[in-house]
Amino acid sequence: MDLTILYRGPLSSCDYDCPYCPFAKRRDSRDQLRADRAALDRFASWATEQHDDRLSLLFTPWGEGLVRSWYRHTLVRLSRLPHIRRVAIQTNLSCRTDWLAEADPDTLALWCTYHPGQTSYERFAGKCADLTRRGIRFSVGVVGLPEHLDAARRLRADLPGHVYLWVNAPEGQQLSDTEAAAWTELDPLFDYSRYPHSSAGMPCRTGESVISVDGAGTVRRCHFVRTELGNLYDNSYRANLRPRACPKDLCDCHIGYVHLESLPLYDVFAGGVLERVPQHRPTRPQLVTVPLPAGGS
Template sequence: MHLTILYRGSLISCNYGCEYCPFAKRQQTAAELAIDKQSLERFVNFISQHPQHQFSILFTPWGEALIHSWYQQALIKLTQLPNVNKAAIQTNLSCNLDWVEECNKDKLALWATFHSEWVSRDRFLQKCLNLDNQNVKFSVGVVGFPQFQAEIAALRQELPNHVYLWINAVKAELPNLSPENREFFKSIDPLYELNIQHYPSFGHSCRAGESVISVDGDGTMYRCHFIKAAIGNIYDFTWEAALSKQPCTNQTCHCHIGYVHLEYLEMNKVFGSGILERIPDNWVNQNCTVI
């Protein structure tokens, strides 16, 4: 069996203070961080103790994880396990990158987001170039506010051509976007309009719950991050029995980490093996297209 796991532990703190984010500049106590560390180590052990299954893992923390050594160590260990196909993480890329050399870089992937109000473009770009020189797979994202257009355009110009720069659509702001704003975002990210939709999902088949699950720090299993009903626990010896094909119970799905698993959308044909780290299959930037 191959199972994709979206892991979100108890980390809810970040070193950036983006005004649109509920976890901006939030701090946690040493005791709270210790719980997150223990939970993550237990999760990594679970993966290593199930060699009969293949796993792909995406860490989707409510905050910045890679500034904490235990997330770096988790990626090192996971990428070295023979039953792990991929270990990816969402990050603002503010951490040091020394730990990357200890990973199996064929299995490591980063989903990096540029926040121009908290880090200089030059500093962020240097991190990206370091990753590229280390042959690490990564995508770069920006939040789709019009006020960031100059930085977004400059970043696209300076990034290597083969690095995909995506626009994270701000759904609440879409009615206020001018046609010029939307055309700009599409010129940067030709897949932008895939991300502005609220896709009908109720009753539709989804890989979530069958070959894709979400797991929290206690090991509780959910079909996805957006359906709050628990289906089991990975630390229960019967956890595999909780996996089943069921139609979605939400009316719509509008987040990339959710809708890419809706079967009727066939997003796997768009992203291929890069679906977790948000890299389109066979991406080339020179013509701003996907082939």
């Protein structure tokens, strides 16, 4: 079986203080960190033993995982297993990068976010250059706030042409067409993020070939639907894997709507869905979504 898993353990601490993030500068206690490490070790051991499956794994911690040694060790370990197709993590790239020398670059990938104001441009761009030298697959993105635009333009100019720079629309803010056009110049796929997608009743791969798993092993179809499908560790979830329509009115997060079958994003990101790396350098689609009327669903 080919299975994509989004794993999110208890970790919720971050070394950055982004004003748009509820987990900014949050600190986990020692007990919480021990619990997170134990949960991650359990998940990694389970994944290691699934020789009859082909797994694609994306770690989506609320906090920053790669500043913790157990996340770095886990990614290296999993990247070297033949039945792991891809192992990726969302990261602010504040960690050192020398550990990547131990990983298999054909399997490991990084989804990196640049937060201007939290790190110097030179430091972040230097990390990106190091990833390129090491042959690591990665994408880089920013939140589309007006104060980030100049830094994002500079980063786009300095990144190799094959590295995709994505832009997430700022949550809770309505962009004008002029503002959106500036971001679309940097990310031709920006319109996918600009508007929430009407998803109610739409076919979605989550719950069939894509699942979400928390630190206790509870399986759900995705991070945004709380209905439980079973538990990873007693195998009870498998009997509940089947095609499902989305029960939510809207889907507005990339790690959710990328799996909607009503959107062409599996073709756009073929081979790089988890790390948000397009198959080809993207151009702006003719039509990607229809804006919802105010107050509509």
